[in-house]
Amino acid sequence: MAAARARFGDDGCAEIILRCRSLRSLDPGLAIKMIGGMALAIEKAFDHLDPRLVLTFTMDRYVMDVMERVARKREIDFIEMTTSIIPDQVMFLRRGKIIPLKEPTSQAMEAATTTLCHADFAPTYVSDTKKFSLSRFWRIYAYFALRGAYFNALRFLRRDPLNIHYIDALKSLRHKPRLRDVAVLSFMNPAWEARMRDVPRDRRVFLGLQLFPEASMDYWLNSQDMLQHDNVIVRYCEVLGGAGYHIYVKDHPLQFGFRQRGLMQRLSKLPSVTLVPYDVPAGVLIGQCAVSITFTGTIGFQAAIAGLCSVVTEPYYADERHYLHVRSFREIDDVAERIAQWSPPPDLSAARREMIRHLVAASVEGDYFTWRKFDRSNQAHRDKVQPLVRSLNRYLPRFLKPKPPYG
Numbered sequence: 001m002a003a004a005r006a007r008f009g010d011d012g013c014a015e016i017i018l019r020c021r022s023l024r025s026l027d028p029g030l031a032i033k034m035i036g037g038m039a040l041a042i043e044k045a046f047d048h049l050d051p052r053l054v055l056t057f058t059m060d061r062y063v064m065d066v067m068e069r070v071a072r073k074r075e076i077d078f079i080e081m082t083t084s085i086i087p088d089q090v091m092f093l094r095r096g097k098i099i100p101l102k103e104p105t106s107q108a109m110e111a112a113t114t115t116l117c118h119a120d121f122a123p124t125y126v127s128d129t130k131k132f133s134l135s136r137f138w139r140i141y142a143y144f145a146l147r148g149a150y151f152n153a154l155r156f157l158r159r160d161p162l163n164i165h166y167i168d169a170l171k172s173l174r175h176k177p178r179l180r181d182v183a184v185l186s187f188m189n190p191a192w193e194a195r196m197r198d199v200p201r202d203r204r205v206f207l208g209l210q211l212f213p214e215a216s217m218d219y220w221l222n223s224q225d226m227l228q229h230d231n232v233i234v235r236y237c238e239v240l241g242g243a244g245y246h247i248y249v250k251d252h253p254l255q256f257g258f259r260q261r262g263l264m265q266r267l268s269k270l271p272s273v274t275l276v277p278y279d280v281p282a283g284v285l286i287g288q289c290a291v292s293i294t295f296t297g298t299i300g301f302q303a304a305i306a307g308l309c310s311v312v313t314e315p316y317y318a319d320e321r322h323y324l325h326v327r328s329f330r331e332i333d334d335v336a337e338r339i340a341q342w343s344p345p346p347d348l349s350a351a352r353r354e355m356i357r358h359l360v361a362a363s364v365e366g367d368y369f370t371w372r373k374f375d376r377s378n379q380a381h382r383d384k385v386q387p388l389v390r391s392l393n394r395y396l397p398r399f400l401k402p403k404p405p406y407g
Contacts (some may be wrong), residue, residue: 002036023152026167042066053400058082077401086359101361141177144171155167181260202290207294230262239335241270291310292304300315365388370385
């Protein structure tokens with residue numbers, strides 16, 4: 001415990017635990033020891049390797065959190081790489097905040113606008129699964145139950161019981177689904193369209209849920225009270241329902257089989273909420289609602305370029321002009337009034353160009369997913385990764401910590 005507290009203090013340790021879904025399920029004393037052990041290991045690695053830059057994926061785990069803090073103390077830039085909304089491109093971020101890299105060309109703007117404004121557009125990282133059945137739920141549940149048991153045994157057989165990869169697979173963690181969570185499917189309203197016809201368009205709100213407990217971007221939200229995901233969602237619905245809005249809540253397709261029933265049960269009891277089935281495309285709801293609410297999800301971007309009032313919480317793609325920002329839990333109480341005062345841009349095409357320009361300026365060529373099953377002996381695999389290699393070679397040098405002077 002001493003190692004963690006000496007480096008991050010009690011408040012820093014508490015924040016790291018709060019943000020990491022795995023540590024939240026462990027004994028606080030053990031979690032603090034793991035934070036301290038990880039800090040010591042990273043410091044030892046940095047002493048040996050003497051890095052001038054740290055490049056990582058955006059991961060929602062305490063390991064990256066601790067590494068970012070250690071790197072920052074040593075004045076080493078800590079850059080996260082993730083996939084862009086624009087297909088076959090990547091972005092670089094600091095603590096979830098986008099880093100502009102270039103001035104967009106007219107050709108890049110035209111290509112991005114054509115792609116992102118297409119009626120059927122969906123990010124490449126969103127599953128195109130069409131079947132969300134009871135049998136599929138049980139297949140997912142059984143697979144991850146067996147997976148959890150396997151890794152639970154493996155962590156002891158390998159004498160590595162605190163390995164975060166093994167721990168995160170455990171079914172005992174609080175955020176993992178239980179048998180009772182199959183009830184989530186029963187809360188979905190197959191007659192959601194009929195309910196929508198009874199509500200004027202300007203009173204319809206689309207609330208798109210994200211991967212839970214937190215998506216990679218949500219990890220870095222500045223306001224810690226916005227990390228209480230379920231309470232934030234319910235409060236949005238209570239406030240907007242009280243103001244005469246009707247909220248259509250749709251879960252993320254990749255969350256199927258993992259959502260716990262607690263949130264859905266709470267929402268199902270609110271008369272102003274309709275839970276939309278998994279198989280309804282988000283684009284359908286964007287096209288039929290006047291307001292969109294999300295945290296950092298790309299639904300907020302898609303809604304904004306479609307002309308909706310897009311309520312968001314610190315997403316990488318949002319500027320101050322075209323989005324309605326809610327940055328703390330208490331700001332939710334005023335959201336209905338702020339939505340009422342919001343007006344659509346007088347020139348939606350011009351507004352779209354500004355929003356897309358913000359994204360294009362930070363997106364560079366490269367397929368983020370080339371690491372999957374990469375085989376260096378496969379020429380096709382090597383060719384596919386070349387655009388990403390070019391981008392890394394071109395843009396990463398600007399982030400390198402200067403070499404110390406010789407003397």
